[in-house]
Amino acid sequence: MKAAAGKVAQLLVVMFLVSLGTFSLTSLMPGDPAVAILGDNQSPEAYAELREKLGLNEPLVERYFTWLGHVFQGDLGTSMVPPNEDVTSLIRSAFAVSIELAVLALVVALVVSIPLAMISARRPDGLLDRAASATTFGIMSVPSFVSGLVLIALLVNQLHLFPRVGWVGVTDGLGQNLYHAALPVITIALLEIPTFTRVLRGDLVRTLQEDFVLSARAKGMPAWRIMIFDAFRPSSYSLITVLGLSLAQLIGSTVIVETLFSLPGMGRLVVSSASQGNITVVQGAVLVIAACYVLINAGVDLMYSVIDPRIRRVGA
């Protein structure tokens, strides 16, 4: 119980620091934010008015708490660039796209890497293992914008299998939605497959040396049964950690893929707002992404006690 309270306290401190950091972005901005937003050829009154509107005349601490108060009410302010949309609703629609991409990509990555890890772990250092290990090592060194461009060149320009750019929401038909999501999802999945495969393979190899596997083998269980029903669960803890962290990271870090395929996700929102100096949107988006990361991490910690009975007893 005490440990749980400590965890929650640490989460709150981390979130506080993140919010402070994102908020102080405005004061790090070189020059006058009002000039940055309006351009240089406006009347002094216009600047003064905007500064007043942004609350720039109040001290930093006071502004921070005003902002935080609004954040707690779900109000992240309005965009600084016309048409001055509501930041919260901008983020909501971008978030839906990002979470769909991230979840689909993780599913694809798992579908590829679990069998791959099992095949590799079956005969460590065998031909298949070495081939898989070399391939994943190679893939690990390909940045996503390179693999994305290669996929575009092959699957779009040569084979015309997928659309080049664009996004269709789930509400406009699941088929179309998946058709447009396929290529970006594959590109993101390629980033995750090497890590997943390597982590799971390592744990499987270790589990397969344990006594209970030996006894299962002695009873005459076929190798595939042992792999799937006996070895997989106790080997999946590291994979679940990595999976949680990946989900949390992916919500923001699919920027490149979103840019490449012109998808309206969180990353794209941050980058396009950043290039316009639209600081309120950047602030809001970074805060939401960080909150997700912290919450998902806490969720992963909880998950351990569900899948690993040993931790449950110690933690209770």
Next chain:
Amino acid sequence: MSAPEAAALAPTARPARRRRRIDLLLWFCGAWLAVLILAAITAPMLGLQEAQDAAKTLLEPVYQPPSLGSTHPLGTNALGLDMLSRIIYGARVSLTVSISAVLIGTFVGGTLGVIAGYLRGKVDRVIGTLTNTLLAVPALILLVALATVLRPSALNMALALSLVAIPGLIRVTRANTLAFAQREFVTVARALGAGRARVVFRELMPNVLLSVVPMCLVYVSALIVAEASLSFLGIGLRPPQPTWGNMIGEGLNGKMEDYPHLVYVPAAVLFLTVFSFNLLGERMRKRWDKREVSL
């Protein structure tokens, strides 16, 4: 989870291979990096074609495909600028920025990690919270947010990128310090009357830092990718300054279909370099770390 951390985490168990063969791949990667670094250092003396100033290339052919042996072995871009020369000047930027970012990160992260691991208690908790805060924002988003407010110069770039490497390095050096602090030489130093500062900086730091060298190499490759990603997005170092990322970015908007070399040349160089750093880090880890035999 970032690649370097995953690489450091990945557990393994496998007997070492019986005979050590000559590792051709390792030699190839080492040679590539050596050539690249040498070319980057001596770039102004190599008599390369124009890389930056489009005013000087008005008479040069544009979009010339690569042909070794000609005056433009790797071709030219939309402004007639020489691709080989841009690659080499791009290497200067990529390598200086990412290597100095890792050095800054190792110094700051290493110091904090060793202090946290040796002093424990309150200091450890404060540094731990700081690490978690930095980790809570995905690397690329952190960089984009910083790019909104910082001027895109090489120094700012290195500082921003070092923030990405710091949390991971704090965690690993802290864990290593916890192990080293139990060793005899630390006990002996303390018994001989060494103060905290001496134990931290003279006894622990050298040992711990040496053990994170393989991880640093992997970070160099991760940061090369991060730098390239930023310039690819158009928020890192800007043209006319050539970087591998903005060179690849140039090939977008339909130009890749007609002039594939605009993308493939820098992409191949980027891949080879990242791969080489990764491989070097991986092999070094295998060689030095006796607990984790191999992957």
